[in-house]
Amino acid sequence: MRWGALITAAAFISPGVNAAGATLRFSCSQLVVERLDPLINPGLMGSPHLHQVVGGDAFNVTMDQDLPTTASCTSCTPTEDFSNYWTAVLFFKAKNGTYHRVKTMGNPLGFGTASGGMTVYYLSSGKVTAFKPGFRMTVGDPTFRTAAQESKYSSLIYTCLATASTRSGSTTGFPKAPCKVGIMVSIRFPTCWDGKNLDSPDHQSHTAYPSGASGGNPGAGDKCPSTHPVSIPQVFFETYWDTSPFNDKSMWPDNGDQPFTWSMGDATGYASHGDYVFGWKGDALQRAMDANCNSDLFSNSINCPTLKTQSLAQANTCNKPVQMKEQLDGWMPSMPGDVVVH
Numbered sequence: 001m002r003w004g005a006l007i008t009a010a011a012f013i014s015p016g017v018n019a020a021g022a023t024l025r026f027s028c029s030q031l032v033v034e035r036l037d038p039l040i041n042p043g044l045m046g047s048p049h050l051h052q053v054v055g056g057d058a059f060n061v062t063m064d065q066d067l068p069t070t071a072s073c074t075s076c077t078p079t080e081d082f083s084n085y086w087t088a089v090l091f092f093k094a095k096n097g098t099y100h101r102v103k104t105m106g107n108p109l110g111f112g113t114a115s116g117g118m119t120v121y122y123l124s125s126g127k128v129t130a131f132k133p134g135f136r137m138t139v140g141d142p143t144f145r146t147a148a149q150e151s152k153y154s155s156l157i158y159t160c161l162a163t164a165s166t167r168s169g170s171t172t173g174f175p176k177a178p179c180k181v182g183i184m185v186s187i188r189f190p191t192c193w194d195g196k197n198l199d200s201p202d203h204q205s206h207t208a209y210p211s212g213a214s215g216g217n218p219g220a221g222d223k224c225p226s227t228h229p230v231s232i233p234q235v236f237f238e239t240y241w242d243t244s245p246f247n248d249k250s251m252w253p254d255n256g257d258q259p260f261t262w263s264m265g266d267a268t269g270y271a272s273h274g275d276y277v278f279g280w281k282g283d284a285l286q287r288a289m290d291a292n293c294n295s296d297l298f299s300n301s302i303n304c305p306t307l308k309t310q311s312l313a314q315a316n317t318c319n320k321p322v323q324m325k326e327q328l329d330g331w332m333p334s335m336p337g338d339v340v341v342h
């Protein structure tokens with residue numbers, strides 16, 4: 001069952017409700033949009049599809065560097081977080097077959113002045129073990145095109161925003177009708193770890209979902225399997241895509257299909273995926289989780305005295321030059337990497 005939307009809504013209503021756990025919530029402005037994927041395609045200048053990336057500016061074609069010492073800034077508001085977080089990029093496909101990139105926007109619930117990027121959460125219910133330096137993982141599969149395939153993952157959902165705070169009616173595929181404010185893409189990672197491996201060949205099998213998991217926020221009933229006994233924080237991305245420039249129904253396909261596609265050519269939405277490379281300085285994340293920090297869910301208040309923070313304006317100044325020079329704006333015959341819907 002997918003209670004994600006319901007539970008997220010509950011969390012928005014009562015910020016302090018998760019008293020036995022942490023709800024760390026903060027903004028990470030857009031660091032760079034480019035065709036690099038140091039996790040899946042390390043060393044490859046020009047990964048198969050385009051990504052939008054947030055976090056520390058040590059992000060590069062390979063990710064074996066020590067992020068906290070290599071980065072000079074972070075686009076996230078906690079200044080000890082040099083992690084990198086990335087997702088695919090949304091495109092609009094016009095009737096004439098050309099594509100236009102959709103931009104991210106600052107989350108209107110507290111982070112409206114962020115220069116795009118995403119809202120990042122670290123959630124827990126009870127004691128969790130923070131990630132170790134070098135830890136990385138992905139969730140979701142860019143090759144999936146059906147709901148049955150996608151059901152392997154517990155909570156990769158879309159919310160069609162009638163207002164900035166719409167939290168009902170989420171779907172696992174793309175919304176079928178125009179969304180007034182935009183489309184919110186929620187990506188939650190598994191919360192159990194094998195306790196040994198910082199990565200695995202598929203970047204996923206060192207992590208697992210707990211039994212009893214709701215698909216939403218971690219809960220007291222979650223139990224990690226014996227193969228993956230260590231409870232880790234739930235990493236959760238929310239990205240607000242500003243689809244409003246494309247809401248004119250006359251621009252939509254005549255056959256009733258929706259017009260959006262991910263940068264890897266997925267027009268179903270079932271290929272939503274996220275990538276994470278841990279890069280917090282020292283024990284900062286462990287301290288925040290141990291302190292059960294519970295952010296104010298409507299403002300830019302991280303409400304966590306153990307963490308040092310910067311303003312959204314400061315976070316916006318952390319950017320990285322695009323290394324892969326190619327067209328990213330305007331109408332184009334295919335998406336970067338010559339990707340078309342398939």
Ligand SMILES: *[C@@H]1O[C@H](CO)[C@@H](O)[C@H](O)[C@H]1NC(C)=O
Binds near residue numbers: 058060061
């Ligand atoms: C990124 O990696 C490339 C290739 O290893 C290297 O030449 C470049 O200096 C790196 N850039 C930054 C900003 O770290």
Ligand SMILES: *[C@@H]1O[C@H](CO)[C@@H](O)[C@H](O)[C@H]1NC(C)=O
Binds near residue numbers: 095096097098
């Ligand atoms: C394709 O469609 C878009 C959206 O209607 C339009 O702005 C663009 O000029 C068109 N491009 C071509 C080559 O016809």
